[in-house]
Amino acid sequence: MRLLEAVLVIVNPLAFLILTLPVPHAVRALRRAAPVVLVPAAAQILLEGPRWQLVPAYVLAAGISAAGLLHGSAPAHRPRPRTRSRKLAALLTAGLGAVALMASAALPALLPVFSFAPPTGPHRIGTTTRHWIDTDRPEAFAAGPHARRELMVQIWYPADSGPDAPHTPYVHDGEVFAAMARLARVPEFTFGHLRQVTTNAVASAAVAGDRSRYPVLLFLEGAMGFRQMNTFQVEHLVSHGYIVVALDQPYTAASVRFPDGRRTAGLPPDRLRALIDRSFDPAGETPGGRVFDDGLIPYLTRDVTFTLDRLAALDRADPDGILTGRLDLHRIGVFGVSLGGIVTGEACRLEPRLRACLMTDTRMTPGVVREGLAQPSMWLTRDTATMRREGWSAGDIGQYQSTTRAAFRKGRADGYFVRVPGMFHADFTDIPSWSPLLSRLGITGSVPAERAHAIVNAYSLAFFDRHLRNRPSPLLDGPAQPHPGVLLETRRP
Known part of the structure; x- marks a missing residue:
């Protein structure tokens, strides 16, 4: 909860108690100050931005303010006897206020x-x-x-920037979240x-100057996902x-908006x-009257080859003058x-230009199963029992487990098979941070979000450090490691 949200949620019940509970005469004057509750409400709206989860808090603040103004303008008179109807009205007011107070605190x-979390690097x-x-x-889809x-490609990089520089939004296209809501x-x-x-x-900070070039990692989103869906992992690696x-x-993404305003759903x-x-x-598929030459996955794979070509051009001459000569394309x-x-x-x-490959909670294509991978490879996934608890079908579980296992065994370079019992599919992304309700709804598993993300970050960094930077990575040697319950298997060619 953000600072002004917390202030509003704390001030509302205090003001409500002063208005509704019997208080000494000396304190009754505080009731006339009840309209001050509008100050944190207005500050929150102006400085942090309104959101629908705070509507009960806004309504409550307005009601308390109005009641305080009425109390302050009413002429003094002797207290009237508390009739049954007045008692019921007071109880009803207190009950509705309590419900509003709970909603105003619970929803945000x-x-x-x-x-x-601040990056650790x-x-x-x-x-x-x-x-x-x-x-x-x-x-093919147009x-x-x-x-x-x-x-649309987003690039994160080690930067020189002051601690007070404004930070960028999580996403720039809010339609992404509408699409995710429709999916849910x-x-x-x-x-x-x-x-x-x-x-x-x-945004657009200068590249850090402690070294001339930095190794490059490509990130590929999930189906109906978005390019920022693993920001926790991206920021860790960049730092x-x-x-x-x-x-x-x-x-295949949830929503993509182009600079001219066009959007593809x-x-x-x-x-x-x-x-x-x-x-x-092998039969392929025909979307919108066009035939994929060899299926959807190879079609999407050509986006990777195209991106590698564009990165080479970017390193030669970045039109924005940020990344020229800073990409270690080897x-x-x-x-x-x-x-x-x-x-x-x-x-x-x-694609031989790719030197290290990390696949997260997925299956492998027949070509990968048949040939194996020539590069060092890691699979981050979970066990069969966890997938079953999440509700996956026996057929899907079998395909995911058998194809990843086969690709792991067939690999021609160092391989790592990392299983985390208790992690659900969404736990490998930012989604667990969205709401603590998600575990109750069965969308996230039994591993707390912070621990799940710490595991993903630790193994990702250890893998790329070892195979792109030739750095020691004891985490990958096992069995002693700081993440109890993680099951690591290694294979040497």
């Missing part, structure tokens, strides 16, 4: 404007967003014959307050000296699931969650 706590964080068009490739594949079958405004969340990044490049892949979930499933079938890794993890595996199979 259950759906908070949360904060990302030595670097501050800068960020910039780019719009890239692949003029050589048609957009109706027009001349449409070309477009990507709740009203579209439910997650609207997350637009007020800020990150630890500063430890990595440049992270996140792709919004239109039509994600495909209906059933349609997207069918396309993904068909990507594991040390590039990639990580992705869910659908992004599938694309990560396929991209690593086909």
Whole structure:
């Protein structure tokens, strides 16, 4: 809960008690000061921004203020006897006020404007967003014959910035949260307050000068996700000296807004699931009258190849003058969650420029299972029992477990298979921070959000440090490690 929200939630019940409870004569004058409760309400709205979860607090503040004004303007008179009807009215007022007080405190706590933990690394964080068009490739999902594949790409990097520099919003396109709400079958405004969340990044800050170049990591979002959905992980890696490049892949992302105002919505979930499933079938799929040459996953994988080409051009000459000569393109890794993890595996199979591959809670394509990966690879996932508790079907569990296991065994470089019992699919993303209610609703698992994110961050950093920077990573050697319950298996070629 933010500072002014907390002040409002504390002031309201104090003012309510002064108005409703019998108090000594000397304290009754405080009732005339009840309108002061509007000050924190107005300050919160003006400085932090209004949100629907605080509507009960706003209404309560207005009611208390009005009651205080009426009390102060009423002529003095002798107390009238408390009749039964007056007692009932007082009880009703107190009851409604108590309900409003509980709602005014509970709603902002259950759906908070949360904060990302300060990064633990030595670097501050800068960020910039780019719009890239692949003029050589048609957009398979667009109706027009001349449409070309477009990507929105966000880049985070180690930065030199003052501690007081304004931090960037979590997302710039609020439609993302409306799409997520539709996916969860709740009203579209439910997650609207997350637009007020800020990150630890500063827009267009200068790149940190402690070294000339930084290794690069690509991040690939999940189906119906968004490029910032693993900000907790991205900021951790950047603070430890990595440049992270996140792709919004239109039509498989929840919503993608382009600089000219155009927006592409994600495909209906059933349609997207069918396309993904068909990507594991050589027959391919036909969206909107066009045929994928070899399935959806290879189509999305070409976004990765295109991005690598654009990063090379960016390193030669950044039009914004930020990243020229700062990308270490000889040390590039990639990580992705869910659908992004599938694309990560396929991209690593086909693209030798990728030197380290981290797949999170996903299955592997037939090509990856058949050939294995030539790069060092890590799988972050969980056990069968946890997937069953989350409600996954036996068929999905079998495919996820068997394909990742097979790819792990088939790999031609160092491999790591990390399982975290109790973590659900959403726990590998920012989503557990959105609300403590999510565990009650079965969306997140039994591992607390802070611990789940600490595990993901620790193994991600250890993996990329070892295989992109040649740094010691004792966490990957096991069995002694600071995260009890985590199951680590390693494989050497």
